[in-house]
Amino acid sequence: MRRPAALRDAYRASGADRPFGDPLPAHGVAMEGYFWRFTDPASGRVLIALDGVNRAAGGTWSTLGVASHPNGFLRTTAHPVGEADASGLGVVSGVAFRGSPDRLHVDLGPDARIDVEVRQPVPWPRRSLGGSSIFQAVPGLNQYWHPWLLGGSAHGEAVVGTQTWELDGWQVYGEKNWGKGGFPDAWWWGQAQGFEDPSVCVAFAGGEVSAGPLRTTVTAVVVLLPDGRLVRLGDPVVSPVRAEVSDERWSLRGRSARWRIEIEGWGDLAAAHVLPVPLPRERRNVPGAIEHLGARMHVTVHHRDRLVWQGESGLAALEHGGIDRARAEVTRRGHGEEAVDAPPVGLREP
Numbered sequence: 001m002r003r004p005a006a007l008r009d010a011y012r013a014s015g016a017d018r019p020f021g022d023p024l025p026a027h028g029v030a031m032e033g034y035f036w037r038f039t040d041p042a043s044g045r046v047l048i049a050l051d052g053v054n055r056a057a058g059g060t061w062s063t064l065g066v067a068s069h070p071n072g073f074l075r076t077t078a079h080p081v082g083e084a085d086a087s088g089l090g091v092v093s094g095v096a097f098r099g100s101p102d103r104l105h106v107d108l109g110p111d112a113r114i115d116v117e118v119r120q121p122v123p124w125p126r127r128s129l130g131g132s133s134i135f136q137a138v139p140g141l142n143q144y145w146h147p148w149l150l151g152g153s154a155h156g157e158a159v160v161g162t163q164t165w166e167l168d169g170w171q172v173y174g175e176k177n178w179g180k181g182g183f184p185d186a187w188w189w190g191q192a193q194g195f196e197d198p199s200v201c202v203a204f205a206g207g208e209v210s211a212g213p214l215r216t217t218v219t220a221v222v223v224l225l226p227d228g229r230l231v232r233l234g235d236p237v238v239s240p241v242r243a244e245v246s247d248e249r250w251s252l253r254g255r256s257a258r259w260r261i262e263i264e265g266w267g268d269l270a271a272a273h274v275l276p277v278p279l280p281r282e283r284r285n286v287p288g289a290i291e292h293l294g295a296r297m298h299v300t301v302h303h304r305d306r307l308v309w310q311g312e313s314g315l316a317a318l319e320h321g322g323i324d325r326a327r328a329e330v331t332r333r334g335h336g337e338e339a340v341d342a343p344p345v346g347l348r349e350p
Contacts, residue, residue, distance in 0.1 A: 011139060012027055012028075013027060013028045013029070014027075014029075014139035014140045014180070015027050015029045015139065015140065015141055015144055015178060015179055015180055016136060016137055016138060016139040016140070016141075016144075017130070017136045017137065017144075018137055019128055019129055019137060020127055020128055021136075023130045023132075023136060023144070023146045023148075023176065024088055024089040024146075024148055024176065025085060025086050025087055025088055025089070026053070026084035026085055026086045026178075027178055028055075028086070029055070029178050029179055029180045030054065030055050030179065030180050030181060030280040030281070031052055031053070031054050031055070031178060031179060031181075031183075031278060031280050032052070032053045032084040032091070032176070032178045033050065033051070033052040033053075033176060033177040033178060034050065034051045034052070034053075034084075034089075034091045034099055034174075034176055035048070035049070035050045035174065035175050035176070035177070036048065036049045036050075036099065036104055036172070036173070036174050037172070037173040037174075037191060037193075037317060038116070038154050038158075038167055038170045038171065038172055038173075039170060039171045039173070039193045039194045039315050040167070040169075040170045040171070041171075041193075041194040041198075041315065044070060044294070044314070044315065045068070045069065045070065045165060046068065046069040046070075046293045046294055046315050046317070047066075047067075047068045047069075047114070047158055047160065047165070047167070047170075048065075048066070048067050048068070048293065048317070049065070049066050049097075049099075049104060049106050049114055050063070050064070050065045050066075050275075051063070051064055051065075051082070051091045051093055051097045051099060052064075052082075052277075052278050053082035053083065053084040053091060053093070054082065054278045054280035054283075055280055055281075056280060056281050056282070056283045057281070058283075059081075060081065060082045060083065060084075061078060061079060061080055061081065061082055061283050062078070062079040062080075062081065062082030062093040062096075062097065063076070063078060063079075063276060063277070063278040063285050064076065064077050064078075064079050064093060064096055064097050064106075064108060065077075065108075065275060065276070065341075066106055066108055066112045066114065066160065067273050067275070067291075067293060067343075068158075068160040068161075068165075068293070069293035069294040069315070070294055071160060071161055071163060072271075072273075072343045072344040073111075073112075073160040073161040073163075073343070074273055074275075074341055074342075074343040075108045075109065075111070075112040076275065076276050076285065076340065076341045077096075077108060078278075078283070078284060078285050079093045079094060079096055079097070080094075081093060081094050082094075088101075089101050089148060089176070095107060096108060101118070101121065101149075102117060102118050102119075102121065103116070103117055103118065104116050104118070104156075110159070111159055111160070111161050111162070112159065112160065112161075113158065113159040114156070114157075114158045114159075115156050115157055115158075116154050116155065116156030116157070116158070116167050117154070117155045117156055118149070118152045118153070118154060118155075118172050118174075119152065119153045119154075119155055120151075120152055120153045121149055121151070121152040121172075122149065122150045122151030122152055122199075122201070122224070123148060123149060123150070124146070124147060124148050124149075124150060124230075125150075125228075125230050126230065126232075130146040130148075131145045131146040131147045131175070131203075131205070131220060131222060131232070132144045132145050132146060132220065133220065133232065133234060133235055134235060135209065135218065138211060139211070140180060140211040140212065141179060141180070141209055141210070141211045142179045142180060142181035142183075142184055142208075142209065142210050142211070143177060143178075143179040143181070143183065143184050143187070143207065143209060144177065144178050144179055145175065145176075145177045145205040145220065146175060146176050146177075147173070147174070147175040147191075147203045147222055148174055148175060148176060149172060149173060149174030149175070150173065150201040150203075150222075150224045150230075151171065151172065151173070151193070151199065151201050151224070152171070152172035153169055153170070153171075153172065154167040154168070154169070154170040154171070154172050155167065155168050155169075156168070171193040171194065171198060173191055173193060173201060173203070175191075175203070177205070181210075183277045183278075183288060183321065183323075184207040184208045184209065184210070184321070185207075185208055185322065185323075186207055186208055186321065186322045186325075187205070187206060187207030187208070187289075187319075187321040187322070188204075188205075188206050188207065188219070188243060188245040188250065188319065188320055188321065189204065189205045189206070189289075189317075189318075189319040189321065190202070190203065190204050190205075190250055190263070190265055190297065190316060190317060190318045190319065191203040191204075191316070191317045192297045192299075192313040192315070192316035192317065193313065193315070194313040194314065194315035194316075195311040195312070195313050196311055197226045197311065199224070199226050199228075200223070200224060200225065200226055200309070200311060201222075201223075201224040202221075202222070202223050202224075202263070202297065202299050202313075202316075203221075203222045204219060204220060204221040204222065204241075204243075204252060204263065205219070205220055206218060206219030206220065206234075206241070206243050206245075207219075207321070216236070218234060218236060219234055219241040219242075219243045219252065219254070220232065220233070220234030220241070221233045221234055221241050221252060221254050221261050221263065223261060223299065223301055223309075225301065225308065225309050226309060231259050231261065231301060233254035233255065233256055233259060233261055234254065238256055238257070239254060239255065239256035239259070240254065240255070241253065241254035241261075242254070245320055246320065247269050247272070247290050247320050247325070247329075248266060248267055248268065248269050249265070249266050250263065250264070250265035250266070250297075250318050250320075251263070251264055251265075258303060258304055259301070259302065259303055260301070260302040260305070261299070261300070261301050261302075262299070262300045263297065263298070263299050264297070264298045264299075265295055265296065265297040265298075265316055265318045266295060266296055266318075267292035267294070267295030267296065267316075267318055268292075268346055269290070269329075269346075270344060270345045270346025271292060271294065271295075271344045271346045272290050272291055272292045272293075272344060273290075273291050273292075273293060273341070273342070273343060273344060274287050274289070274290055274291075274326050274329050274330050274333075274341055274342040275287075275288060275289045275291050275326075275341055276288055276289075276340040276341050277289060277321070277323070284340075285340040285341075286323055286326075286327065286340055287323065287326035287327045287329070287330045287339070287340055287341060287342070288321060288322070288323050288326050289319050289320070289321040289322075289326055290319065290320045290321070290325065290326055290329055291317060291318070291319040291320075292316070292317065292318045292319070293315075293317055294314065294315055294316075295314075295316045295317070295318040296312065296313070296314050296316060297312065297313050297316035297318070298310075298311075298312045299311055299312070329342065330342045333345055
């Protein structure tokens, strides 16, 4: 009895989850990342919060961050402690960050605070596989991804810089990413709500996936349609997705036997935030991702060559990741060698 349990624990500790398993509890790998995004189409405002719990020789520490659009606010820090919940979706980093399925509390200083409740959640609807699909069952990957919350209604308040925002009724998105190596060498990511139909949610994630000698490039695309159907493409054999990405343009084409999804996204580099990623073993953050918070995204979805939905959001998140790329952008914006992030240079709200 002990041996099967030990094998099961070791399998999950590699980062993998069996089909019909639960990817939400912490796995105990080098990095467990938690991300929330709040969108308000009425005001054109967006707010994000992130917590990465990282493992080093002396214990765990956290990468914390809050950023907003269109005021260009950004606050990040390396926090000395962090705990990822091994029984469900949850993360705690001292008194600075506490997140659960229905509540988020962040305090990174008097000008960087979030206190919000999530009501009417729209969870990931498939029990069989998560956002990484069949890749979630492969042990030892450098990165896994799961968008666990595809909608909901926020109720609370945020302080971002000199402004206080009431978040009541804002749309909500949440995801997890984790892996044995922190982040890939290169990746791309996007997420959008704020479409004409408020029930629609779009997300994608791609990059270089590796496990030992295995190395490949994979992109997953998820669209929650107005009628409640969830379409996911990205399995390399049966539903491949091609991605062409730069710092200002994202073009994705995916298809299966029944579905075809096309995504076009674009944003001005000067308006993007540069966010940090952790080097878990070194207990420090470095510049890692160029992320637009208010970019444009146009999406079309066809079923058996019949257009079933198309829409455009002007409040999309679009990210191009890579440490060398992000460090060069931080330097280009005039920040010092020790800087791990940078706010937009071409976007400010009065």
